[in-house]
Amino acid sequence: MFNSFFFFDIIFWIYLAAACCYIFYMGIKKEGLGHLAFALTFIGWLLNTVVLVVRWYETGRAPYANLYETMVLLSWMIVAGYIAIELKYKKLRVLGAIIVSIAFLAIGAAAMLPYRYQAIEPLIPALQSNWLVLHVVTTFIGYAGFAIAFGLGIMYLFKERAERSGRKSFFDRFPSSEILDDMNYKFIAIGFPFVTLGIILGAIWANYAWGGYWSWDPKETWSLIVWFIYAGYFHGRLVRGWKGRKTAYFSIIGFTAVIFLYWGVSFVLPGLHAYA
């Protein structure tokens, strides 16, 4: 009974409970609730690790080969990133309301997949390679960074608006817009090099596996679009001196494109990269 699905179902509910606690914590100023939310998040993350390890044992390979497995990996990375934020900046605990919710949504999306996409299947020959681990892990560190930046970007827009109106509001609990903007930048600065590296590793691997670095497969094309959006973010930020709202919008649009790259392209635009 202790299979990866069992632990997966547990983390689904733990992350849901943790996200709810963070959301209530945002509403009412009770530190105890914040501690509870963090404890649940931490337990959820430990069990998320267990899901990955058990799945690895069950499949006999690195468990990053399809949509379902990579969603478990993504939530693990997002929550790891969040735990790091919370340990470093205790005062930013309200960020959990949105970041842990995003991790929960990743798990929820995986749970919604039809069973045949969740089932363990032998790895197709093209994926039987150590490149799989390198390419997927680097890309997903990048996606996790973008996911966190996306959450921060949304919070920034609410907070900035509340600050401008000057009235007392629900968003008073959020960190100042300045902190949110700065952290948004930090997480994209982490995510971008990893996604860049992930694309490069993918191209090298494609050369081994498919005999060409780049074949304008829909996944490749869209990954390039995503790359350009975030490259535009850096250009705006570093060259043009953009800050605040503009870059927040960029981080939101960028992550929306990532979601399309990952879910949309896989289902809508079939191509070479058909596994996930």
Place this chain on the structure above:
Amino acid sequence: MPELTLEEENRDKGGGKSTAIIIAIVILAGIIGAVWLKSSKYAPVMVGSTAPDFTLQDMSGKGYTLSSLKGKVVFVNFWATWCKSCKDEMPSMQTLYAYLKDRNMPFEMLAISMDRVTTQKEIDPFVRSLGITFPILLDPWGKTDGKYKLTGVPESYIIDQEGRVVEKIIGPRDWTTINAVEKIFGLLNIQPQPQAERS
């Protein structure tokens, strides 16, 4: 980055933390318990195992619960409007259904549509065009997909009077042939007659 004041952190040192950890462990135990109670769902659905129960509505909103059909032989079929071989299979299911209904056999046929919200509206024209009279159940959230661990559509299960799976059929079948209905007729104690074939 602006300097962060750590006043909030210092506000309640110790205090709420141990309580929070205890509550978190209680919640964890509750979740593990609840998931554990439902752990039978991780077992594969095979011949001989109890057919996973479900409650779904048909197109008119009438509810069907598998477990309430004990005493009847139940034919559960999973299909979708976008599935070509489902469309090929269904007329033969209709023939079988009509044949057994005419003879008032304790038999029920439930065809569960795996269409998600995007193709839901195509179910009604599909069913009309094929002249189907057996219940078509809707499962837009794929609740039964995970329970039955479907490998695709169509997939059919023959369930005996006690609710056990007697036969699991992956892919389509012509239900007007004697070989195809052997198990069903056996459970219903009918001798196959030539009329059972295409009428």
